[in-house]
Amino acid sequence: AQSVTQLDSHVSVSEGTPVLLRCNYSSSYSPSLFWYVQHPNKGLQLLLKYTSAATLVKGINGFEAEFKKSETSFHLTKPSAHMSDAAEYFCVVIPGVGGSQGNLIFGKGTKLSVKP
């Protein structure tokens, strides 16, 4: 079965410092992986997706993630945190070969706090 594990439930950084949110995946197939962000009382917004093209994926708002098959990881990074980045971040996998099953499997989320 496919799954994702977010290694930190809460990450706190200072504004202007780098962000690293860690995610490991488990999959028998080449996975389709996503990162979504959720601000309080809002729906989820897609940050970026990996679907077996380039291993370094660039997303919105300066975020990027690198797919590392040898480490089964898909960590999310940003060089410089902004106050508006404070939110909950979810690492997501689509089960099935090539994402054929359609429904998303979410990690438990990492809450990012940004200190001024």
Next chain:
Amino acid sequence: DTGVSQNPRHKITKRGQNVTFRCDPISEHNRLYWYRQTLGQGPEFLTYFQNEAQLEKSRLLSDRFSAERPKGSFSTLEIQRTEQGDSAMYLCASSLGTGNQPQHFGDGTRLSIL
């Protein structure tokens, strides 16, 4: 692209009442998904439609939950005889085409059971 729209945004009801939520997907999207999110957790998949066909419903939490998408456009999620444990955020998402296309989410309906 007006995004995925969910109504109502908030619903407060007494235990035992029936509730219905509506989701209007992005117009050209043929897939529509329902998820439930409880406090401090990631969303949990419930069911999804491709056009009007409900392709997966085994994850619906009990037989009190049902969903429809009669004309392949908007969808409704109904919970009958609500219980305290049904209190959650119910999220709808839509996507275009095959399974690994990104899903676009609405802002959700927050259900509170008194």
